[in-house]
Amino acid sequence: MTELYPHKSGLGFMEPVALIGHNVCVLYGSTKKYQKVLYFEPVPPFQCLNIGAILAQTTSPRTAAPMLEVFDNEFGQYRWYPIDNVQVRLWLPQVDGRYSLRNIQVPIGMEILDRDPCLHLTEFNVWEDRHPFFEAMNFMDYPLTQCRIMAQGYRFVTEALKASVVSAIESGTVACTYVVASGWAGSTR
Amino acid sequence: MTVGYLQARKGVRLQGLVVNIIVAANAGALPIFQQSTFAAQVGTRTFRIKRIKGINLSGFNTILNIGIGAAGAVVNVIPSLWVFNNLNFDFVEADLPEVEVNADLMAWAVAVPIQVQIEVEELG
Numbered sequence: 646m647t648e649l650y651p652h653k654s655g656l657g658f659m660e661p662v663a664l665i666g667h668n669v670c671v672l673y674g675s676t677k678k679y680q681k682v683l684y685f686e687p688v689p690p691f692q693c694l695n696i697g698a699i700l701a702q703t704t705s706p707r708t709a710a711p712m713l714e715v716f717d718n719e720f721g722q723y724r725w726y727p728i729d730n731v732q733v734r735l736w737l738p739q740v741d742g743r744y745s746l747r748n749i750q751v752p753i754g755m756e757i758l759d760r761d762p763c764l765h766l767t768e769f770n771v772w773e774d775r776h777p778f779f780e781a782m783n784f785m786d787y788p789l790t791q792c793r794i795m796a797q798g799y800r801f802v803t804e805a806l807k808a809s810v811v812s813a814i815e816s817g818t819v820a821c822t823y824v825v826a827s828g829w830a831g832s833t834r
Numbered sequence: 835m836t837v838g839y840l841q842a843r844k845g846v847r848l849q850g851l852v853v854n855i856i857v858a859a860n861a862g863a864l865p866i867f868q869q870s871t872f873a874a875q876v877g878t879r880t881f882r883i884k885r886i887k888g889i890n891l892s893g894f895n896t897i898l899n900i901g902i903g904a905a906g907a908v909v910n911v912i913p914s915l916w917v918f919n920n921l922n923f924d925f926v927e928a929d930l931p932e933v934e935v936n937a938d939l940m941a942w943a944v945a946v947p948i949q950v951q952i953e954v955e956e957l958g
Contacts, residue, residue, distance in 0.1 A: 702874075
């Protein structure tokens with residue numbers, strides 16, 4: 646099963662989506678940013694957001710996570726999990742839900758650490774300052790005093806590719822890794 | 835890693851509040867852990883009892899009952915527990931049957947007061 650996980654990762658811990666010198670195309674909404682990776686570094690697990698107290702059987706507002714922003718011409722590749730007993734939905738940008746199926750937007754809870762220990766299926770990317778939003782549901786009959794989100798991953802420093810290289814990528818003669826950095830609303834036609 | 839049955843069934847460890855049982859009757863049963871039943875949640879939640887900690891301050895050795903149902907009609911989900919006067923009791927995972935609970939968990943005692951707190955593993 647693990648060989649079916651996406652994002653160039655096999656069994657085991659997280660891997661960078663691209664290496665130094667690789668071409669990437671960061672997709673944000675309908676825009677494409679063709680970039681070349683100049684440098685990357687790991688981001689160890691850290692508490693990227695604390696939504697705060699949530700009453701019993703209540704859903705929090707969509708809360709911005711600016712701690713996951715990176716500098717201009719950079720993107721972040723992240724995996725994440727909550728450490729409080731909630732179901733969390735990810736929005737990127739604020740109006741586009743991630744992990745969306747036709748009838749449900751799949752939430753992530755604390756169980757993810759047992760079911761997908763390396764968090765492969767939580768992965769998302771952030772382009773520059775287009776940070777994600779987290780919406781947490783306290784489904785319990787008990788209030789929560791905090792709702793904390795942990796994130797980990799990589800930061801990639803890039804530069805724009807020349808038009809000739811972009812043309813070669815689009816014609817299929819030069820390799821490129823596509824990096825999705827926003828949600829997709831979907832269509833029922 | 836192979837996702838086996840036990841791993842797929844692993845839940846989230848939670849604790850109930852400290853509950854003081856003060857009425858010595860089935861009708862005095864109080865919830866010691868409330869099932870998560872929020873209409874908006876994704877999936878159905880159940881839980882398994884992993885630890886029962888408390889103290890018997892009733893002045894008598896007595897029986898503590900753990901079950902489900904409305905106060906007055908609580909039906910045990912595990913055998914009654916004998917708890918000694920003026921002592922702590924602490925039933926842990928190895929002492930408890932692997933019962934899965936799909937309703938609010940209630941406790942009542944034959945003599946009171948008894949203070950109880952529970953740890954559960956919530957699944958869903």
